[in-house]
Amino acid sequence: MKIPSPPTQWLRRSALLALTLATALPTAPARAEDGYELWLRYRPVSDAALRNTYRSAVTGLLVEGSSPTLRATADELSRGLTGLLGAAVPVVSEPVRDGLLVAGTRASSPLVASLDLTAELGRAGEEGFVLRAMPVRGRRAIVIAANRDVGVLYGAFHFLRLLQTQQPIAALSLVNAPRLRHRVLNHWDNLDRTVERGYAGFSLWDWHKLPDYVDPRYTDYARANASLGINGSVITSVNANATSLTPEWLAKAAALADVFRPWGVRVYLTARFSAPKEIGGLPTADPLDPQVAAWWRRKADEIYALIPDFGGLLVKANSEGQPGPQDYKRSHADGANVLADALAPHGGIVMWRAFVYSSEVPDDRHKQAYNEFKPLDGVFRDNVLVQVKNGAIDFQPREPFHPLFGAMPRTPLMMEFQITQEYLGFATHLVYLAPLFEEALGADTHAKGEGSTVAKVIDGSLHGYAHTGMAGVANVGTDRNWCGAVFACANWYAFGRLAWEPGLGSGAIAEEWVRQTFANDASLVLPVKQMMLGSRQAAVDYMTPLGLHHLMARGHHYGPGPWVAGGPRADWTSLYYHRAAAGGIGFDRTASGSNAVAQYFPPVAERFANLATVGDDYLLWFHHVAWDHRMTSGRTLWEELLYRYQAGVDAVRRMQATWRALAGRLDGERYEEVQAFLKIQEQEARWWRDASVLYFQTFSKRPIPAGYEPPAHDLEYYMEINKRYVPGI
Amino acid sequence: MKIPSPPTQWLRRSALLALTLATALPTAPARAEDGYELWLRYRPVSDAALRNTYRSAVTGLLVEGSSPTLRATADELSRGLTGLLGAAVPVVSEPVRDGLLVAGTRASSPLVASLDLTAELGRAGEEGFVLRAMPVRGRRAIVIAANRDVGVLYGAFHFLRLLQTQQPIAALSLVNAPRLRHRVLNHWDNLDRTVERGYAGFSLWDWHKLPDYVDPRYTDYARANASLGINGSVITSVNANATSLTPEWLAKAAALADVFRPWGVRVYLTARFSAPKEIGGLPTADPLDPQVAAWWRRKADEIYALIPDFGGLLVKANSEGQPGPQDYKRSHADGANVLADALAPHGGIVMWRAFVYSSEVPDDRHKQAYNEFKPLDGVFRDNVLVQVKNGAIDFQPREPFHPLFGAMPRTPLMMEFQITQEYLGFATHLVYLAPLFEEALGADTHAKGEGSTVAKVIDGSLHGYAHTGMAGVANVGTDRNWCGAVFACANWYAFGRLAWEPGLGSGAIAEEWVRQTFANDASLVLPVKQMMLGSRQAAVDYMTPLGLHHLMARGHHYGPGPWVAGGPRADWTSLYYHRAAAGGIGFDRTASGSNAVAQYFPPVAERFANLATVGDDYLLWFHHVAWDHRMTSGRTLWEELLYRYQAGVDAVRRMQATWRALAGRLDGERYEEVQAFLKIQEQEARWWRDASVLYFQTFSKRPIPAGYEPPAHDLEYYMEINKRYVPGI
Secondary structure, eight states, X not given: OOOOSSHHHHHHHHHHHHHHHHHHTTTSOOOOOOXXXXXXXXXXXXXXXXXXXXXXXXXXXXXXXXXXXXXHHHHHHHHHHHHHHTSOOOBOSSOOSSSEEEEEXXXXXXXXXXXXXXXXXXXXXXXXXXXXXXXXXXXXXXXXXXXXXXXXXXXXXHHHHHHHTTOOOTTOEEEEOOSOSEEEEEOOBOTTSOBTTOOSSSOSXXXXXXXXXXXXXXXXXXXXXXXXXXXXXXXXXXXXXXXXGSHHHHHHHHHHHHHHGGGTOEEEEEOOTTHHHHTTOOSOOOTTOHHHHHHHHHXXXXXXXXXXXXXXXEEOOSSTTOOOGGGGTOOHHHHHHHHHHHHGGGTOEEEEEOOOOOTTXXXXXXXXXXXXXXXXXXXXXXXXXXXXXXXXXXXXXXOOOOTTTTTOTTSOEEEEXXXXXXXXXXXXXXXXXXXXXXXXXXXXXXXXXXXXXHHHHHTSTTTTOSOXXXXXXXXXXXXXXXXXXXXXXXXXXXXXXXXXXXXXXXXXXXXXXXXXHTXXXXXXXXXXXXXXXXXXXXXXXXXXXXXXXXOBOTTTOOSBOTTOOOSSOGGGSSHHHHOXXXXXXXXXXXXXXXXXXXXXXXXXXXXXHOTTTSOSTTXXXXXXXXXXXXXXXXXXXXXXXXXHHHHHHHHHHHHHHHHHTTTTTSOHHHHHHHHHHHHHHHHHHHHHHHHHHHHHXXXXXXXOOTTSOXXXXXXXXXXXXXXXXXXXX | OOOOSSHHHHHHHHXXXXXXXXXXXTTSOOOOOOSTTTTOOOOOOSOHHHHHHHHHHOSEEEEOOXXXXXXXXXXXXXXXXXXXXXXXXXXXXXXXXXXXXEEEETTTOHHHXXXXXXXXXXXXXXXXXXXXXXXXXXXXXXXEEESSHHHHHHXXXXXXXXXXXXXXXXXXXXXXXXSOSEEEEEOOBOTTSOBTTOOSSSOSOOGGGTTTOOOHHHHHHHHHHHHHTOOEEEOSOSSOOGGGGSHHHXXXXXXXXXXXXXXXXXXXXXXXXXXXXXXXXXXXXXXXXXXXXXXXXXXXXXXXXXXXXXXXXXXXXXXXXXXXXXXXXXXXXXXXXXXXXXXXXXXXXXXXXXXXXXXXXXXXXXXXXXXXXXXXXXXXOTTEEEEEESSSSSSOSSOOOXXXXXXXXXXXXXXXXXXXXXXXXXXGSOOOOHHHHHHHHHOBOOBTBTTOBHHHHHTSTTTTOSOOEEEEEOOOOSSTTSSSSXXXXXXXXXXXXXXXXXXXXXXXXXXXXXXXXXOOOHHHHHXXXXXXXXXXXXXXXXXSGGGOOOOBOTTTOOSBOTTOOOSSXXXXXXXXXXXXXXXXXXXXXXXXXXXXXXXXXXXXXXHHHOTTTSOSTTHHHHOOEETTOBOTTXXXXXXXXXXXXXHHHHHHHHHHHHHHTTTTTSOHHXXXXXXXXXXXXXXXXXXXXXXXXXXXXXXXXXXXXXXXXOOSSOHHHHHHOOOOSOTTO
């Protein structure tokens, strides 16, 4: 999957490889499909008629321009078309025949400049592209045009995706541009290569060997991101280490930036707020201290001297033990602004996280970020974005949208999703997250009346934000298949696609991914897609049905822990969230309780506050409900809980059946991995169900109905399970 | 590189692959050589005439027998021959034509049983094999015969090695059997997947997903070991964790054992001596307590119920903070014997490490293992081996052999080499270790007069040991190329080959490895081999010339730290070892000093004790020598030190030149990796040289001679270097 950048080197290698291929290939040991190629496999189009159609549509490749990005584009098109069409596509320098694929910008390509694409390019913007079947110098051609090189690259990936998913290309005419400007992965990677909440091995960044040795895998990482339009990578953890800002480590970051640059991916770092003290030798990190401001300015200058297109800084401050401006009685805005001022001359941004909650504040954790940040609306510098998790607690299987969305019209809010499955079974549970992302993006804040969706908040259309963005906490690591599981890569894919176009549907994204990752055969695509689309609800049901949340085992969050109590903070326990008692279960967040509902705009607040309108999904999130409460299903709450837990287990079993039916239709290594993981998931869905039901039964005192699969062990057994050395630190 | 075990599955996959190949291969994106295939690449024999010779010598494959090991053998031969000969070799069931490769045991194969190989098989023993060109039922054939299935497997790998290295096979007639019985890798792998002194990523064992998911890479690991004859793998660290002996974790170990078994590789575990307290609930771990003995017996029974061919336990006790029998005022023999008694009914062994030295003992660390263990000779059970590092300090670039070798005629001593380069530059320094291993094995203990080499001690021929063995601290991890560097894999290879046959020369091993790993072309083989053979002396020269030792940076041991002083233990400092002063440098271990020399047999002791006979290599190991001491070279000691440091740097530069001359002759990815690492090595050789020379100059007060490359910085610069987050914990 690797491309060397200089074409001469590529040609030399190609020649060598061709030689090897000629003698070896008919008999070389075939390598298994191990997931490394992700959705960029470029296998020959299986439909012979369609392959011939494509072959006649693309008879040659003409990419004008020689920038690293355009060279990468040409290489990718060449590689992709060669694979898909089953024959090398010649590179030509003049449009002397029909069927050329012409790609470039008006600056790089006289041919593109000669075409009448002014209107389309006007709509393409900085990163978008035009894809059109149209005559070029009188010859039939397909044109990929853009205003900047990276747009051409994105267009090339889009075109290859159309072929990989077997779409018609004869009458292509589209303009496609990202709706969000900053589309970034957040790597929670430490300098010792451990990854917080990482379930795919360890950090891709081999710091020890950087900057001298540049692993070819870094290129494949950037390339995979570029194929989705992801244009930024925060390479260090939000629980930041000041060492990453020292000269020795900045050189390592710069080496990564050099690899990523041709692919349009900018490097970002996390800033430890106390860095001026820890590595700067200053007595304070007070953001209003002029020495501190000067230190950050010098640090920014130093970074940009090494990385001219450095993206900026991501900061977690005054949260979960991290230092921050409040250590000096300054506000989050004071903290963000001192960094923003340092970065502004270079065009960098600050992404300041709103994930804050204090153990010293007695109020519902749900309310704290809103309470802290809303008063600061309009006080941040123009190059600050406040990065808000999709929900107010923490990446639960299902959460209502964060009340900050819509509440800060003068401060660009960007979305933070978690791609890695911290609360969703790690890599061994198949949970396709696009429905979760879609649900959050589609939620209606009513900030400016009906239709004020979260998507319209973060894409800037609701409030006219100058900056827009979406961050995803990455799930990639050293595992050969990148994400720890073949299906977990669908979540990386979905995040990238939604960051480009938040309106894409989770079904359409699943279908794209399946077609590229496995095959286009409808008898495979449909069942796999259905399995994916149902998987998130399955996880909600077997883990935290009906609005229950944060019931996972302490610390590592692997497996059930509804009994978790005690410890340093109440809001790190399960009891804080489920509040099960003899009278009922659930967190009253209405006016009779914490009144967190009041942070939502009235129509939303009213809906959530009313037991009749809140709906099953958020019932116990907002209400403490009696065990015998009658649900819309006709069941009591207790019966419904059990019904949901069982439904989750049953859904996993259906996923297993779906997969088994595909035996022999898929390559062995990936097939067997999925099968093994589904077995683990079914075991653990039962573990979740049985542990939770037995535990809640100690409060409900109600029997387990007949016909319900009885728990395999007693409650003590489940409470004694103590998983050790689980990954993700 | 993966083989599925059941042939039917293999055939099904093959059919699928063949289909894919047919449509895809001429145009599929070629994958780079990334080192994953190690020395088992099986590329077509490049010499066309020789390929034809081989083709006519092997026209078909006939492996009789259906055990998992024989199926693995047949698959390996099929894969290897198909690759090497450039055409599939048909599997036949009857010897109806000339040119068959016939493989099996007399029990598995009526054909093999029909041959007159009694004498040869008598010499082949339990694990050896016979390889002979001979008629079978009147047809020309090549026969691989053995007494046990695993011998056939080893013979198959040997045969494939002959072809890969382009050796003649027409008149094959050899019997080959391992000289050592236990040939084991020691993985210092923790349960959180960190690897102590590991420089190739993280642990191969994905504990969290075991036993349900079995990574295909485990098979390739076992297969690579089998190709060398390595028959054991201690999968957990010597700094042991009792958790690994709990039922949950034993199930994980059992899953690995199931994968390794067909390849003849037994699983071993490390035992934490305090496990009876930590996981057994006993009040003591006193080895003479009957409850403790009973606990270990039950634990052994439990292990063997899961892993019937479990190899045994490796123990580090009362060393560097580990618990042990001395906590109860019992001897190492008491400790080893309680475990040995538990394992004996099942045929398991105990490997008890002699690497002990106490901070409470004022005596030279060099002497402590001998002082502790020699008095215990003859007291250990029959199934105990005492595992002794090659030298008395700790895996230094060069050490004299350990004085225990030859000193315990009634206790089997096994060798412990370190394959991972803890003190040798980690993965980024090219240091081929076979010369170090060879030097240790060839050292003459004089235990029973001249010729009593260390090799004869450990192969049992000197003392008639019932058990024999060699352990290598593994250097493999999750890195795609297994060892962190392509060339580091030569050390895994060399260890395995020497464990099978300690008399193999380091040059012959290097040549085998280069031919299989890169190519057979002499114009490539010779320079690469020379580069490898000189690399260990280069490292000695730029790190610790003339018998200096243990001068590495504190803790992680990366880079120079001759100034390391203070801390919890004197013998964890550099000052303890080099003793530089105004008058001279070196550790006086003669009668006027610690008298460690007295632990060697008289001819050796006399040679080491005498300044005239000790030789340059061990000069400062055994003597404190004046700066103006005149060396055999005619230079003073000070001048010689500088000369050696410079020679080390120069040698690395020659390695760089050698490699550069091969540009374009090797595949790109591996070529570039080596080139980048040699650049790092050259930088760090200068770092070692300059830091060491400047530091020692503070004692010698002598100038740096003209013509010598001056240090780039001052001493303070080097002393302030503080490498952080280096791998290997």
